[in-house]
Amino acid sequence: MWKIYFHKTLMMGALTSVAAFSYAQETKKDTIKTNDVEEVRITVGSRNKSRIVTDSPVPIDVLKMSELAVSVPQTDLTQILNFVAPSFTSNSTTVADGTDHVDPAQLRGLGPDQTLMLLNGKRQHSSALVNVNGSPGRGTVGTDLNAIPAFAIERIEVLRDGAAAQYGSDAIAGVINLVMKRATNKFDVALTGGGNASDGSNDHRGGWDGTKTQLDANYGTKLFGNKGFLNVTGSFNWRDGTSRATDFNGTIFNAYNSVERVALASGNNITSMFSNINALSTTQQSNLFNIIKTSANQVGYFTSAQQSAIQGANTLSAMQSALKFDTSLDELKARGLQRRDFNMRVGQSRLSSTQFFVNSEYPINENNKFYLFGGYSNRDGNAAGFYRRPDQSRAITSLYPNGFLPEIASRVIDYSVAGGFRGKILGFDYDLS
Structure with missing residues (x-):
């Protein structure tokens, strides 16, 4: 929602008029009364509420997940940010080997390794995947944001421009801080599903593809002595692949x-x-x-x-x-095959994932606290490479007479844990982790 305020402009205009009138009519009694200036607010149509923190000394966007959950038709963390943060870009790739399973995330068009990712204010580790193909962020290593369930996040803070300079050279593009949930005495469950139905589905043969089902649960409770908190999140995701390839019309057999x-x-x-x-x-x-x-x-x-x-x-x-x-037409008939049998798989990869994350804090005394957070993510994916057609030298036709479509199966295991103490000693704030 865009908000435009006019009250300052109107106030200046009123004061200027009073000054000009008094100067021209010095001998006359000033009969102008000061009127209260009303705040004029104009709302311009937009589905996104203001996310810029105006009372902060640094440029920062704050995105509340409780609001995004009902306004954004996405469940993956990268796609949520892609939808609401103009400076953020993360695109799913296809036929790009390992990058089909780990989406590169960028701020302001710079490389994934130039955006610093924080979880509860602590640096999050990078992915083990190096983007070596012609995909966004080629030659860099970024953080796998989809290893963190969006249901475990309370809000997202995006530091832009010079605000990120304090974090060093790996934050040239900016800083994204994911703040985990701290709620207690609350149990949330979300079941989401969807898919795509269009003429372009299933290699332009129509129907459904890309069906996705996701189950999320979050629970928080107080700890010993009704102090502190323990917040636990579980996320389970099943996603079918998509393919938007058209029937291959080149040479298949010679x-x-x-x-x-x-x-x-x-x-x-x-x-x-x-x-x-x-x-x-x-x-x-x-x-x-x-x-x-x-x-x-x-x-x-x-x-x-x-x-x-x-x-x-x-x-x-x-x-x-x-x-x-070229003998493709006659040889297809002789082998009982069609051109669509040699299509590549162009679309999102198949995916199933299991994720568990924990956030906790316990006060030791009035000024000191112990905290511990982290999580585990296991994702199994399946994508495909370029079809090895029989007429190509890289096809082993003695074993695969009709060529083959190589599948790229992945298992991405990601886990992290951070703990420490924070508080005040002799009037100074400290954070040891």
């Missing part, structure tokens, strides 16, 4: 793959012989060429010109040239 299929049916693995052709004797090379030519004669859709080129090839270079033409 003439070599066609000949190889026929040769394999006869018990001849020409790929293993071709890969070691320089180690074959002259007789063995001649036998290989004979197998290729015999198998080519059994491919019914080769034209007479194509057959002639294959049968007349007596050198390796001539044979390779004769077998490189």
